[in-house]
Amino acid sequence: MHSVVINQLEKRYDQKTVFYDINLSIEGGEFLTLLGPSGCGKSTLLRCLAGLTEVDHGQISLSNEDITNFAPQKRGIGMVFQSYALFPNLTVWENIAFGLRIQKLDEANIKEKVTRILELVELTGYKSRYPAALSGGQRQRVALARSLVVEPKVLLLDEPLSALDARIRKHLRRQIRAIQQELNLTTIFVTHDQEEALTMSDRIALMNAGQIMQCDTPERLYTEPANHFAATFMGQYNVLTSQQAQQLLGISTQHEVAIRPESIYLYEASRQYPEYFSQKLSATVLSHQLLGTIIRYEVTINNIQLTVDLLNRHAQRLIEPGKELLLLVDKSAIRYLKE
Numbered sequence: 066m067h068s069v070v071i072n073q074l075e076k077r078y079d080q081k082t083v084f085y086d087i088n089l090s091i092e093g094g095e096f097l098t099l100l101g102p103s104g105c106g107k108s109t110l111l112r113c114l115a116g117l118t119e120v121d122h123g124q125i126s127l128s129n130e131d132i133t134n135f136a137p138q139k140r141g142i143g144m145v146f147q148s149y150a151l152f153p154n155l156t157v158w159e160n161i162a163f164g165l166r167i168q169k170l171d172e173a174n175i176k177e178k179v180t181r182i183l184e185l186v187e188l189t190g191y192k193s194r195y196p197a198a199l200s201g202g203q204r205q206r207v208a209l210a211r212s213l214v215v216e217p218k219v220l221l222l223d224e225p226l227s228a229l230d231a232r233i234r235k236h237l238r239r240q241i242r243a244i245q246q247e248l249n250l251t252t253i254f255v256t257h258d259q260e261e262a263l264t265m266s267d268r269i270a271l272m273n274a275g276q277i278m279q280c281d282t283p284e285r286l287y288t289e290p291a292n293h294f295a296a297t298f299m300g301q302y303n304v305l306t307s308q309q310a311q312q313l314l315g316i317s318t319q320h321e322v323a324i325r326p327e328s329i330y331l332y333e334a335s336r337q338y339p340e341y342f343s344q345k346l347s348a349t350v351l352s353h354q355l356l357g358t359i360i361r362y363e364v365t366i367n368n369i370q371l372t373v374d375l376l377n378r379h380a381q382r383l384i385e386p387g388k389e390l391l392l393l394v395d396k397s398a399i400r401y402l403k404e
């Protein structure tokens with residue numbers, strides 16, 4: 066298992082700084098996701114790790130060896146891109162065997178390795194097909210197999226699922242994670258999709274404008290955002306200024322206050338509420354959005370707008386715009402944003 070350490074990494078294009086002072090340690094066998102909005106620098110960071118883009122400052126180490134200036138093919142790093150980049154004139158088998166032929170492995174060895182990897186990505190029956198006769202998900206599995214067959218120390222995945230439809234994407238998420246765990250392969254995955262990051266990763270490095278805003282387990286990132294960006298990018302938090310928190314909840318703080326939409330409840334007269342719930346708040350519905358298991362309301366309370374997620378248990382719960390309703394906030398779920 067191979068660890069990766071990134072130390073004070075910086076990349077500029079002319080006057081534009083893509084990222085600077087990036088520090089990250091990825092443990093051997095870990096699945097780390099770089100998550101962030103378009104243009105935040107995650108693909109460039111991945112390309113720097115692969116050696117496809119030069120860095121301006123800092124070091125990259127792989128299992129304690131400084132590889133910052135190594136050529137891409139000397140790094141032992143495999144990479145899968147969003148576009149499959151398969152050879153259209155080669156069969157699935159030959160696409161996967163390609164890297165092994167370059168390494169001049171003997172035929173028996175190639176046969177054994179390609180057979181094993183085809184089983185791993187569940188494409189054994191497709192070995193004689195050409196890429197044009199495969200679905201998008203199957204092509205991406207060939208691309209994955211081609212990277213895995215040469216047994217890289219680290220696997221880099223740059224939005225490998227974003228060109229696929231939702232159903233295939235969910236299936237492949239699980240499959241990639243299962244393969245990564247079976248091989249115990251150190252993996253760095255790039256995505257702008259929060260759900261993908263939350264469901265697949267051991268840890269997520271949340272990036273914005275060339276900086277890592279928070280690096281944590283999915284659960285901690287979601288329930289304990291460290292700053293305004295993390296709170297608003299993950300999970301649709303309501304962020305109140307300290308003044309609004311005082312006005313709405315009687316909370317005295319210098320920091321912004323983050324409240325998850327699912328921590329706000331519709332008052333039910335028959336229930337007893339623990340002391341960590343707020344007073345009843347009278348809100349006016351501005352809009353509602355039916356999301357399946359939940360209904361997302363935009364409401365306003367004394368000119369403070371909040372997003373509220375209520376479980377879609379009863380048909381009568383769909384409350385029309387303009388209607389008044391009584392809400393309670395679970396204050397134990399409130400987070401204070403220090404940055």
Ligand SMILES: Nc1ncnc2c1ncn2[C@@H]1O[C@H](COP(=O)(O)OP(=O)(O)OP(=O)(O)O)[C@@H](O)[C@H]1O
Nearest residue numbers: 078081083101102103104105106107108109110257
């Ligand atoms: N070769 C280049 N020359 C100049 N600027 C570049 C180059 N490559 C990337 N950039 C700039 O660096 C910034 C980060 O780009 P990057 O592709 O790393 O972002 P990203 O987070 O991966 O976004 P996306 O999800 O849209 O790919 C962008 O502003 C981009 O325009």
